[in-house]
Amino acid sequence: MLAQRLLGELEFAGQRITRLVLTDQVPIQVQDPRVETWVAPLLSCCDQIAGARFDGVFHLASAVSAECEADFDLGMRSNLESTRALLQALRAAGNVPRLVFASSAAVFGADPPLSPVPSPVHDHTLPTPQTSYGTQKLMLEQLIADMTRKGFLDGRAVRLLTVSVRPGRPNGAASGFLSGIIREPLAGVPTVCPVPLETRVALASPGATLTALGRVYQATREELGGRTALNLPALSVSVGEMLDQLDAVAPAARALVRVEPDPRIENIVASWPSAFHAERARRLGLAPDPSFGHIIAAYMETHPDALKIERRPHGGGRHQGIQ
């Protein structure tokens, strides 16, 4: 999605994009003459990356939260070591490339017995990660800040929020249901919501997330202000409000969602901050999604093939309709 967005820009960071290299361990489908794909583990691409002297890099690859909890060494290798190798490659390139690193709101958490989950999170809130994933992200934020200070690269870290509605198939993340409870029923598939309706969460749509990545890449260091990673503005909603919005647009879809709390998921979700007061990001012009209704509407518009359910006609809803 980021590649498509970048390729669609007439100008990005003051230039026309003439070459875009996508690297992943799995085959990548993007049809554009400017795109080249390298299908390989990141570690084995690093020499090529140094040689290519890219103007800029978005580093999104990561082992996810649940994997890193289950296998500590996998997380250290896939996140800490692979990213260190990438950073060394960018330094070796010698052209001080710009880097946007996908960090995560998972750097925050409760720090018992001293602190409950911070809410709202401010730009000066002390990160106390409660997962290996969040720890690795935080360590890398620090390393990127220091390598930027040293002039080896021009790094920026963005703490991405839970993305909803994420298209495609479910993944193993504990946050997966926050997309699943909308995406699955809209595709006509019954689904379970594993937390009580009053659970509050902090979300961003795919579109808002891409906007943030692009804006942070293009910001001057002065605009960015400060060396610490950037928190993003979040839409704070309860899961009940999310399902009410689904009901407003497609009541038959809402009827496919059964609430059945799973204490394991409940506890994880309760350890996440549910509100962000992202002053620096707001100064960059970034804003939260206006409502979860807008997020559902955007998902339905951009993924018509994923909808298997009849949409409530405009204006006919019991609740406020989606424009």
Place this chain on the structure above:
Amino acid sequence: MLAQRLLGELEFAGQRITRLVLTDQVPIQVQDPRVETWVAPLLSCCDQIAGARFDGVFHLASAVSAECEADFDLGMRSNLESTRALLQALRAAGNVPRLVFASSAAVFGADPPLSPVPSPVHDHTLPTPQTSYGTQKLMLEQLIADMTRKGFLDGRAVRLLTVSVRPGRPNGAASGFLSGIIREPLAGVPTVCPVPLETRVALASPGATLTALGRVYQATREELGGRTALNLPALSVSVGEMLDQLDAVAPAARALVRVEPDPRIENIVASWPSAFHAERARRLGLAPDPSFGHIIAAYMETHPDALKIERRPHGGGRHQGIQ
């Protein structure tokens, strides 16, 4: 000094110390039948460390601030990588050993343009290191917290302050003068103070530092409270006050100190917090040194061979005498 202190304890963490292994790259002089010395780089000791299944470890070794600034790769290797290898060895030992890691107040600094140097530093103050040394310490704090959460070891990180009066020879640290302006003149050696007299600094004596290391080792996890590294209570003094105290005890020594500000050192020192409000450490019973006069008196008492200057007779000072 820590080894001597531990060997002098009748009981430490509920046990009598029967074996103490000291490892360093340079020969170690401690005469005690319980002491064994391993003279080797830390990386090459890690297998032995895993096999030894120590009850506990104090990890003090580190490349210092100025070295890490001059040679980024040296710092990453000596601090980040060597400590990671030690942590893996302690995990491999399988007995969840206790670890006290010497972190540093250098994790704090200004974060321009967002924040000036925090003063006082609180336990919830956001670290924004301005050196590679401080960055590496902060990364390791996080890794130790996570490995402790995972049950691999029982780690505690203590953010040591500038130690004054440090005995022995000057080292390359920018903070070196904070010992040198006392130690050198007391040995009859003229010395330069590279910052203006009004410069405020946060210090701890060697004795207070050892007390903190021992207390943190012995604290229960509940007493320690929270996963983030521990800030220590500091004595906040101006350099002028330090020299006044020297004058009170040995005016001939004070006369050997010439103030000649060096902007390079001045800027570094100005980037350090000069006051700490260390709530958690105070709850552990740790306190700052009562005065710089006490620190000088303790240094003179414990290092009589390092004194080459006549001491002002008790009660005869222009300033308040040292008890």
